[in-house]
Amino acid sequence: MPELPDVEARKSVLEQYGLGKPVKNVIVRDERILEGVEAASFSRSLKGAEFTSVTRRGKYLLVRTNRNSTLLLHFGMTGDIVYTEKGSPPPPYSRVEFVFDSGSLHYTNMRMIGKVSLFATFGENEIEDISKLGPEPLDRKFTFKRFKEAMSGTKTTVHQALMDQQRIAGIGNIYSDEIAFQAGINPERKVESLSENEMRKLYEKMKWTLRRAIALHAELDSHQDLFIIPHRKKGGTCPKCGTTLKKVTIGGRSSYHCPKCQK
Numbered sequence: 001m002p003e004l005p006d007v008e009a010r011k012s013v014l015e016q017y018g019l020g021k022p023v024k025n026v027i028v029r030d031e032r033i034l035e036g037v038e039a040a041s042f043s044r045s046l047k048g049a050e051f052t053s054v055t056r057r058g059k060y061l062l063v064r065t066n067r068n069s070t071l072l073l074h075f076g077m078t079g080d081i082v083y084t085e086k087g088s089p090p091p092p093y094s095r096v097e098f099v100f101d102s103g104s105l106h107y108t109n110m111r112m113i114g115k116v117s118l119f120a121t122f123g124e125n126e127i128e129d130i131s132k133l134g135p136e137p138l139d140r141k142f143t144f145k146r147f148k149e150a151m152s153g154t155k156t157t158v159h160q161a162l163m164d165q166q167r168i169a170g171i172g173n174i175y176s177d178e179i180a181f182q183a184g185i186n187p188e189r190k191v192e193s194l195s196e197n198e199m200r201k202l203y204e205k206m207k208w209t210l211r212r213a214i215a216l217h218a219e220l221d222s223h224q225d226l227f228i229i230p231h232r233k234k235g236g237t238c239p240k241c242g243t244t245l246k247k248v249t250i251g252g253r254s255s256y257h258c259p260k261c262q263k
């Protein structure tokens with residue numbers, strides 16, 4: 001499922017192939033992915049426009065246009081951005097295609113969880129989904145003090161608090177596990193049970209994990225010795241000590257941790 005580093009990778013593709021050139025055509029292949037806008041109106045509003053910038057907020061991308069509008073993309077479970085050269089067939093599950101002179105950008109989504117919307121504004125706070133989000137974990141202004149504030153006032157677990165989009169935006173089930181692993185903290189622990197030192201470790205490892213994952217374009221499988229993510233499966237072992245990982249269900253979601261390294 002696309003989380004902050006995965007959405008950053010999609011942002012790069014959009015920036016590389018979609019900025020500063022006119023959208024020749026917009027093809028909506030499955031109208032069900034659109035929210036709050038009809039296919040005809042969506043296509044008309046974007047045909048001839050140019051994408052001017054791409055911003056990520058949480059697990060969303062906001063694509064600004066030279067018509068003072070914002071295209072909002074959410075990727076749900078299986079959403080992606082795929083570029084194809086001119087004349088190539090559309091990739092599987094292409095739901096919306098933005099056609100440029102040299103090729104096309106596709107919003108693909110196998111399971112149809114996710115959405116594509118268009119707003120006649122640049123204002124993030126005028127977009128309800130975005131206005132509800134907590135702070136960005138990699139924002140320089142998101143200090144340890146603010147992290148503690150964001151995590152406070154809850155009886156919940158470390159795993160769930162990290163995933164709560166209203167506390168901190170962009171972290172989901174997978175990266176919540178990774179951050180807890182890197183911090184050496186059992187994800188089932190209650191937030192309120194963490195010492196000051198453990199809280200600081202969680203904060204620092206949150207930043208470290210997300211930065212490293214972005215630098216690796218969210219492809220962590222080639223770094224099996226460093227991350228728990230490639231080992232999150234039946235029989236998976238801890239990359240640090242070799243112990244078999246423990247799978248638990250927290251808030252209805254599967255979470256993995258090393259019973260030896262994570263206290």
Ligand SMILES: [Zn+2]
Pocket residue numbers: 238239240241242243258259260261262
């Ligand atoms: Zn271990």
